[in-house]
Amino acid sequence: AVAVELPEPSGFATVKGRFVVDGTVSTADPLTTTGNDKAYCGVVPDDMVEVDADGNLRSVLIFLSMKIPNTYGAWIHESYQATETAVLDGPNAFDQQKCRFKRRIFAMRATQTVKILNSDTVGHNTNISGPLGVSSINPTLPGGSSADYSPGGASSAPFRIACSVHPWMGSNMISLDHPYFAVTGPTGEFEIANVPAEVELTFTLWHEKKDVFKNVTLTSDLQTDRRGRFKITLAQDEVRELPVKLPAAKFN
Numbered sequence: 001a002v003a004v005e006l007p008e009p010s011g012f013a014t015v016k017g018r019f020v021v022d023g024t025v026s027t028a029d030p031l032t033t034t035g036n037d038k039a040y041c042g043v044v045p046d047d048m049v050e051v052d053a054d055g056n057l058r059s060v061l062i063f064l065s066m067k068i069p070n071t072y073g074a075w076i077h078e079s080y081q082a083t084e085t086a087v088l089d090g091p092n093a094f095d096q097q098k099c100r101f102k103r104r105i106f107a108m109r110a111t112q113t114v115k116i117l118n119s120d121t122v123g124h125n126t127n128i129s130g131p132l133g134v135s136s137i138n139p140t141l142p143g144g145s146s147a148d149y150s151p152g153g154a155s156s157a158p159f160r161i162a163c164s165v166h167p168w169m170g171s172n173m174i175s176l177d178h179p180y181f182a183v184t185g186p187t188g189e190f191e192i193a194n195v196p197a198e199v200e201l202t203f204t205l206w207h208e209k210k211d212v213f214k215n216v217t218l219t220s221d222l223q224t225d226r227r228g229r230f231k232i233t234l235a236q237d238e239v240r241e242l243p244v245k246l247p248a249a250k251f252n
Contacts, residue, residue, distance in 0.1 A: 006068070009196035011236030012077050015203075016191040019057040019184055023248030025049055031168040033099065037122045041099035044168060048104060048208050049251050056188030057207075057246070059104040061158065061174065063181035065204035065229060068196070070177060077194030080179040087148075088114040094149075094173075095119050096126070096163070101171035104208055105158060107183050110134070110175040113150045118143060124169075127162045131155050134175055151175035158206060172208060197236040204229045212250050218242055 028046035050058035068075045088094075088108060093115040095102045099122070108114055116126050121143035130136045133153035141147060154177035163169040174181070182190035195201065205213040205228045213228035219242060224230045234240055 007199055008074055010198035012194040013197040013234035013236065013238040013240065014191065014193050015062075015195055015232075015234070015240050015242065017189070017242030017244060019060045019188045019190075019244045019246065020055045021051045021057050021248050021251065022055065022245050025051045025248050026252045033166070033168055035166065037099060037166065040120075040122050041166065044098070044100050047100070050104075050186075051251075052186060052188075056184075056186065058184055058186055058188065059207065060184040060188070060190070061105045061107060061181065061204075061206040062183075062190055062192070063107065063174065063176060063204055063206075064178060064195075064201060065156070066202040068178060075196055076178060079194055083112070083179070084109065085111050085113075088112055093117045093146075094126075094161075094171075096124055096169070099124075099166050099169060101161065101163075101169055103183075104171055105183055105206070106161075106171065106173045107181045108151070108173070108175055109179055110151045110154045110177050113148050116141065116147045116149055118145055120144075124163045124165055127164060128173060129160050129162075130175075131157075131159050134159065195234060197234045197238065200231055200233045202229055202231050209251055212246065216244075216246065218244050 031044045031046050033041050072078050094106050095117040097119040118124050118141040123142045125140045127138040134155050135152045137149050139147040155175050158172040158174040161171040182192050184190045213224050214226050216224045222230050
């Protein structure tokens with residue numbers, strides 16, 4: 001096979017936006033809990049789809065899904081160098097509370113380390129099942145304890161996190177070999193700064209609810225394919241807004 005040489009970027013740009021659901025999303029029943037910790041756990045909501053009163057959609061993952069040179073200055077902005085091997089702790093940690101993972105999707109760089117916290121007083125085991133080339137870990141975490149996790153490799157898609165002590169608990173993680181990713185918070189907004197400009201980029205949109213971003217019109221000139229991918233070329237110093245509105249039927 002002959003390697004295809006990518007053109008060099010010319011500067012950097014910003015991609016930002018907001019994901020909104022148009023219409024009413026049906027309220028899911030609470031998850032079924034069992035076992036000795038049932039009283040402590042209480043009612044555990046099904047938070048796979050989180051939409052607030054204004055339709056803002058939480059836990060959407062957007063990430064650059066193409067292979068790029070790992071070169072600072074040309075493809076990766078120097079502002080990301082300081083966090084390349086950071087330990088993600090405090091508000092950036094991966095936590096569990098009241099027998100649920102606090103994030104439905106967690107994104108990090110493959111070179112970083114994340115603190116896995118157990119903020120409960122009951123024990124959990126956080127089973128992270130990394131795909132080929134990505135580390136797996138399954139620590140037993142007594143209440144108030146923590147463990148470190150380093151992926152060590154990049155994944156092409158999110159992989160599953162579970163707790164065998166409380167089988168209703170579920171989350172997802174992705175580790176990437178670049179810093180160009182974001183996850184929407186409660187307001188449905190995201191921003192990825194200092195993205196390579198003047199080159200065609202391929203991004204992927206992902207949500208735990210399957211096929212939400214399959215063949216979706218994002219803007220008048222952008223549409224996803226059946227895998228939720230779209231291609232975009234940004235001008236130097238451009239700030240591209242992606243206001244994405246999804247029909248509630250995709251979630252009901």
